[in-house]
Amino acid sequence: MRENKYDDPVFFDKYSQMRRSQLGLEGAGEWEAFRQLLPDFAGKRVLDLGCGYGWHSRYAVENGAKSVVGVDLSQRMLEVAKEKTQSAQVDYLCCAIEDIDFPAESFDSIISSLAFHYVADFETLAKNLYRLLKPQGDLVFTVEHPVFTAQGRQDWYYNDQGERLHFPVDHYYDEGKRTTTFLSEQVIKYHRTLTTYINTLLDSGFVINQLVEPLPPESMMAIAGMQDELRRPMMLIVSASKRA
Known part of the structure; x- marks a missing residue:
């Protein structure tokens, strides 16, 4: 069974209090970099x-x-998505990412934000996404950076005064399941190396357009703890395309 932590009422309530949950795209530190990599959506099926x-x-x-x-x-x-959406051009489907099943070449663009690190089998997913895209279609996604997911605990080392000393990177080449703490709850994620992300896409037929390790925008630097986000990458953004 796919893990569905977000339907746990306690976890969901904590998630709903996050800055990015309340402010939307403008509350996400990676949004500006992600937006710049998104394709022209005009007339597209997404x-x-x-x-x-x-x-x-x-x-x-x-x-x-x-x-x-x-x-x-x-x-x-x-x-929540349905409550916030007024447009009839958006349909929502309750389904695991791994289980999506649409006809081949159904979409011009596929986007995803911070979801693929919950998927155990990225190779099968990448091949399916390639199948679903029209020729020259775009895939743009964000994931937690492999440096961030490697050790599993996803927290800093602290001194006796509670100051952040450094961020641990360990077991980097040991890919697979990680149990970490997010919003004070245990969550399962999957670590894979940068090489695996990129070569899996290439082996599936994709052309890699751009990689970005986004920095928080200057407008967020006054937020408590945000300066520490400059000390290690937390997210990775990948832009790829299906061959013509």
Whole structure:
């Protein structure tokens, strides 16, 4: 069974209090870098994987997308997404990312924000996404950076005064399941190296357009703890395309 932590009422309530949950795209530190890599949505059919509250789905429609399918495993997430979405051009589907099944070449663009590190089998997913895209279609996604996921604990080492000393990177080449603490709850994620992310896409037929390790924007630097985000990469953004 796919893990669906976001339908746990305690976890979901904590998630709903996060800055990015309340402010949407503008509350996400990686948004500006992600936005710059997104394709021109005008007239496109878009698939949004791990759509959550539907922020990116609505953004695509607001920027000319012909239609968007937002996919998420969490019913609670989709309930909020539907409440926030006014456009009939957006449809939401409750489904695991690994289980999506649409006809070949159904979409011009596929986007995903911070979801693929919950997927155990990235190779099978990448091949399916390639199948679903039209020739020259775009895939743009964010994941937690392999430096961030490697050790598993995803927390700093502290001194006796509680000051952050350094961020541990260990077991980097030992790919697979990690149990970490997120919002004070145990969450399962999957670590894979940067090489695996990129070579899996290449082996599936994709062309890599750009990689970005986003920095927090200057406008967020006054937020407590944000300066520490300059000390190690937390996220990775990948832009790829299907061959013509």
